[in-house]
Amino acid sequence: MVYKRKIKKTYLLTPLALLISGVLSPTVFADDTLLEVIEVHGHVQNKHLALGSSESLLSDLGVDFSAAGGVSNLPILNGLMGDRIKVRVDGADVTAACANHMNPPLSYISANQITAYNVVAGISPVSAGGDNIAGVISVNSISAQYNENNGLSWHSGYVSAQYNSLGNGRKLGMGARVASDTVSFNYQGAFSDAKSYDDGNGDLVFDTLYRVQNHNLTAAIRDEKQQFVLKLSHQKIPYQGFVNQYMDMTDNTSYGAIAQYKRSFENSELEAQLNWHSVKHEMGFFSAEKTGMMPMKTDAQDISSQLKWRIALDQNSSILLGQEYYHYSINDWWPAVEGSMMMGPNEYVNINNGKRERIAVFAEYESQLNKQWWLNTGVRIENISTNAGEVQGYNNGMPMMNMGTMNSMPMQPNNATAAIEFNASDRAKTDTVVDVSLLLNYQITNNDELQFGLARKNRAPNLYERYSWGVSNMATTMIGWYGDANGYIGDPNLAVETAHTFSSTYIKSAKEDDWRISANVWYTNITDYIDADIIRPFNRFGLEDTTRNVLKFTNVDATLYGVKLDLTANIYKSKQLGNWQLKAKVTNTRGNRDDTNQPLYQIKPLQTEFAINQQLGRFENTLSWQWVDTKTRIDNNRFENQTSSYSLVNLNSKASWGNLTLSAEVTNLFDEYYQLPLGGVSIAQIKQGSSNRFEQLAGQGRSFNMGVSYVF
Template sequence: MHNALFLKNKLFIALSVTLGAFPGISLAMQAPLSDIEHLEVAGQRPGDHQQLGSAERLLGKQGVDFSAAGGMAALPVLNGMMGDRIKILVDGADVSAACANQMNPPLSYVSASQIRSVSVVAGVSPVSLGGDNIAGVIKVSSLVPRFGQSDSVQWEQGSLSAGWRSISHSQTYSASASASSKDLSFEYRGAFEDAESYRDGHGNRVTDTLFRAQNHSWLAAWQDEGQTLALKLTHQYIPFEGFANQYMDMTDNKGYGAQLNYDRKLASEGEFSAQLNWHLVQHKMGFFSDEKPGKMPMETEGSDYSYQLAWRLPESDGDVWLWGHEFFNQRLDDTWPAVPGSMMMGPMDYVNIQDGLRRRVALYGEWQHNFSPRWWLSSGVRFEYVTTNTGEVQPYSRMPVMGMPNPDAAAASTFNSSYRKQSDALLDATVLARYQGGDNWQLELGLARKNRAPNLYERYSWGRGVMASTMVGWFGDGNGYVGDINLRPETAHTLSLAYSYAGEDMQLGAAAWYSDIRDYIDVEVIGSFSRGGTDGSRNLLQFTNLDARLYGANLYVNYRLSEGQSGRWSVEAEATALRGERKDGSEPLYQIKPLETRLALAHRLGDWQTALEWQWVATKDEVDSRRLENTTDSYSLLNLESRITWQSLTLTLALNNLLGHYYQLPLGGVSVADYRNNKDAGFAPLAGAGRSLELSASYRF
């Protein structure tokens, strides 16, 4: 992002990205009046190599909430909604999670050091940014072609970075290199991280949170005066990753991707772009550590193929038309190999999903218009046709188990005799209006109707036994999940309102939003079971449609205290409240974050930046009884970070949770790993990280 645009819209970035909770704000506030489709909210400066670790850490600093999972696989939360309700695009590619626990979500395939910029638009997102979502869109850009001025290919720049965290003894490394000429561009970015299980505020190990991961990406691009062609290749390898709030761990994940982009200038400043994407995932689950022992292999292979065609056509009166066509195709096979000699897991392979198919075809049109220097409007319509299907399945055995009826055998027979092909027609519509009241304040209104069709696991998970059903679910709650072939798509109607003021010394913003969701995919209790111990009770849940509402508000203030020879001193304050409930009976929805406030004192002197931040999260007492969600106590954290740049070297020192407070994660689910090691402890909430010293160094050459 250009510095001028960043400074002018700093408040608007904070409102739209900080908590990912306020629909539509980032669109109108970030883009030039007639050029909104090029919106980017920078998560870091273009080409910044200093961020290390998972993309979660970068987006977390932007304020996006996360539902805890593995070290590379936490699921982002916008407007109180997570998982597939958020459209996540990595360099424009739509990557599906190929796992019954969503252990390999889209953001796991890109590390923070690879990210050039992020765009977070919650709720009322334009139809041109993507469909099949009701919570919003997160766009991540990693490799963007950059061309030089010379006729021959010359070295541009490179970087090396390394970091260490005391709380998990993690080691993180990244590297990048680029070369270019006037018409050719080449770039590589890679990252590696190895971490032990972290420790909580009492100094105890948070069991089964260790992991090791590496991501690599390569880019080659060519351009002439009117067009650009780029090829991107990616590879990921995660040999192991612990999931404390799941019954299984990830024992291998290999991802391979290819992307071809073509951009061409048209007459009258128009543009045409085409993109072709392919991604293959080979995924295994099981057990690899004595922190959570066991034996049960699970193997999944998934592939995504998609293309996008887009036209940007400005008109002489300043209006802009955006037209597009998109196609997405997901294939999935999920098989659990038999364990030799096991009475429960054999003698046949358990086939969870066979030849699973999810296909989307989309058309959209969007119009942007300036009514006057003060009034701006964007409106669009998007139509998608979604089809899903899957083949026949089989249980481990069709015989009774230890003289008892085999629920999976009966469920497989019922599933195989069912008509499984489903189709859904989705119609999205969005209107965004902005009023520029003066040089320093704006008012924005957003309205949207958005839809999301069920994913393959929500529709086709069929097992009814305790072991089979508890292998499905990305919620970290220890319950068992069963799909429903006849699930209907979710339809959300969202209203948002935002006010912002940006003066010389102070920036102020307030925003509120409300979403009414018809056919929200939630759960109903169809049984219960006990995993053993003093309190091992869990529920058997089936995905179902019901009506829900979610709403929230945010207040943000940034005030410059002073600026002079001692540097620039400023203070930031923010508060966010969120509520989600089922409309029938007003029962709370799952994993709704309680009230959160933040107060930070920041100082900058030349290339030296320091920030002291205090974060307070209220008691979580609005919990989902169907999922047996735990309450969590209120807590506060004090974090200190200081960064200094000298020529090409940047050094960072951070102390997180400076006072070493113990706290439990309100969006962390339960610690299945601790329960497996001590069943009398029950399903306790997952604990957060204790005091941690973090050091990193980055060198650009």
């Protein structure tokens, strides 16, 4: 295959700039009609130093994270979390197969395995993926590379390791590739292990320990016009603590396969891909830091296919036609606990043979209209169907008493009755949705650029939002990925979320590229946003300040808007002191329910970031400062906590000697105590008896980190 690439300099790119690069990156043409392919890679230099969660890479591109386990934090874009973001790993969809979303898509790949990644917040082209209203995150590990000789021989490899003093964290990454001019084999592995961390006061943050390993094996074969790639993956998580959930992960074992075929013709390219992913997931308790006895299991599969055909209409425009199919199935059950009156004698069937199927077609037109105007527009139509089989509770008898309030012994709603009502209901739901996007880029001058975007996007409810049927306090608190200690009940009649988004970005740069500033404003109005209304309060622990709510998923209208400012500037240059660069970012997001004007849950307050980078010979040093404002806009329905403002200072240094790279880092340099505004509450702290209220999850204290990477 013939490729013509232009690798852009790494900037903190605006959403539309990333979008443009993401749209063009799959484009491959042969003969004389070659178009440039713009690929945004992350930090391609010393990239093997990045180990563990991909959060370290994606945060630089404006992704926030809702705290969960050590490798399972949920991404947030423009104030929208979880399934509202389309996350694609090597072009495949992976569904979180857990009532608490303990195994989201990004948890299945380690940072050292990622060769390219991009983020498009809000407005994305229809080809980037449907079934989302917040944007698209794409991470890729497939990067077939070949040797020049025709015999199979060594190509490249690496070994990387990192130690973090906080939590005694250890991370290891490795890779090896052999190739010829037509065949390539690549292995990448990763291992991470950490104990629970300390906060800035030196207190242990219970139940934040974890262990995980990931393995990928990729084989590729090509000729002048086509390429076939097969990737096999495996993950094993024997345990992962979830401080803000009632349960922990006690096993997550997954296997996956991706088959990818590309063929270029005279003026077009065909791309086809098949994806399979299977996971067996277990929840329970494994640590003295949060004890209990209650097993929960899920068994799920994702099977999907994508077919794309890009046709060059002329040298400056093309049309992309696509068809996609997605099938997700899950069984979620809670085995009976021997000798327990409440959790037996039956197994609790939470989701029985749950299915979610999507069939999509799309057409997307892209053109460099003239020297000043670039256009991308498209339409996507999806048919989305969901269904689930009949369920059962632990028993068919009387309702359970309210745990933690045995003195008054109030009776709870009856799960047995709820199961009967659920089984008698019409659970098969089908929705047909239409996504439309329009993106314009206007080059005012060589140094001034204006970007516009309009989009209508849709997301259908996930299976837990529709089919979580339990009504007792214990059953409802097993549902939810918000880390808020509340309980949730599903609604089979939930409607599809529909978002209408406008975004505009102005970019100004110096003639010599010494500085660059961008300002982005965006506005999103969502019809049938899936929020939750209060059904009743409960107090599982029976303490004065541990009241929570049982909530039911419901559709409301909501509005979100925000502003982002980015600055990159070269501030000093000399032979003695090297090159100095300043990076600055300011973001602010607001979100409200339209009916009550109540703030939406987990909206991050005003945040500023500044970093000074020095490059001197083989050394690169960075001093960064992050300030987060006080969080006062909270969701009262979920008892969301307010948090105080805080600032964090980090210091990083790395140096390379040929193939060897060493790094040293101090995070939270001044060991400041702070609470995470997107962290949820610490359930483990209450279970340990060290608090009589749901306190906000504390962030990590100071950590000294050492890393080494050797490429061979």
